[in-house]
Amino acid sequence: TDFQQVKKLKTDLIRFMMSYKFALDEINTKIDILSQEFKYIHDYNPIEHVKSRVKSPDSLLKKVERKGYGLSLESIQENIRDIAGVRITCSFISDIYEISNMLQKQKDITVIECKDYIEHPKPNGYRSLHLIVQIPIFMSDRVENVYVEIQIRTIAMDFWASLEHKIYYKYNKEVPQNMLTELKEAAESATQLDKKMEGIHQEISQLKDNERKTDELYDFA
Numbered sequence: 396t397d398f399q400q401v402k403k404l405k406t407d408l409i410r411f412m413m414s415y416k417f418a419l420d421e422i423n424t425k426i427d428i429l430s431q432e433f434k435y436i437h438d439y440n441p442i443e444h445v446k447s448r449v450k451s452p453d454s455l456l457k458k459v460e461r462k463g464y465g466l467s468l469e470s471i472q473e474n475i476r477d478i479a480g481v482r483i484t485c486s487f488i489s490d491i492y493e494i495s496n497m498l499q500k501q502k503d504i505t506v507i508e509c510k511d512y513i514e515h516p517k518p519n520g521y522r523s524l525h526l527i528v529q530i531p532i533f534m535s536d537r538v539e540n541v542y543v544e545i546q547i548r549t550i551a552m553d554f555w556a557s558l559e560h561k562i563y564y565k566y567n568k569e570v571p572q573n574m575l576t577e578l579k580e581a582a583e584s585a586t587q588l589d590k591k592m593e594g595i596h597q598e599i600s601q602l603k604d605n606e607r608k609t610d611e612l613y614d615f616a
């Protein structure tokens with residue numbers, strides 16, 4: 396009957412969305428472990444903050460329509476790979492690649508795609524490292540391989556992307572050319588800032604390393 400069909404659709408949908416929430420829980424635990432271990436080894440926390448979200452049904456349906464995908468759960472599950480999204484904001488550019496490598500090495504994570512918008516920024520200036528991964532979620536009666544999009548960026552990249560997103564939103568996607576140029580210039584300034592901070596960070600690490608080696612030498616003597 397119709398009633399039973401609707402009821403089944405509803406439970407299917409709830410379980411469908413739950414698997415993305417579980418995938419985020421898994422990834423967040425992994426990030427937390429990596430961050431604590433990194434802090435122990437390198438003596439600083441490489442992660443400024445982590446945000447995660449499950450795509451809202453509204454924005455999910457808009458994307459399905461925009462891309463022309465089928466409306467079935469199977470089609471959405473296979474085609475929309477950012478229903479579960481995690482954004483990791485790191486301190487330095489080198490932290491991005493280190494965190495990304497540590498995640499990619501994990502046995503239960505399958506890397507589907509790695510988009511390096513840091514080496515190859517988008518034409519508007521957008522920079523970030525995007526990983527599309529799959530992670531197994533163990534449910535009561537099945538294992539589901541769930542897609543998660545992980546965006547890794549520095550504070551400067553996040554600053555630019557957040558404000559650019561707001562400006563677009565405010566101007567209803569019709570930003571005048573001079574503003575686009577200015578936004579691009581702002582992205583270049585953010586890149587310079589990242590490079591400068593990375594340089595200082597490397598120099599201090601080197602100094603600390605040398606001091607540690609000298610201390611060890613004296614300890615030995």
Ligand code: 0O2
Pocket residue numbers: 477510517519521525555556557559560
């Ligand atoms: P939201 O609100 O953050 O979820 P697609 O995912 O199909 O749209 P593509 O090429 O497969 O596009 O994915 P892409 O461009 O690698 O990553 C899409 C996500 O990256 C976006 O998600 C944004 O979060 C971020 N992003 C990509 N380009 C830009 C940009 O120019 N400016 C800003 N601010 N963010 C960007 P959503 O779903 O579009 O948005």
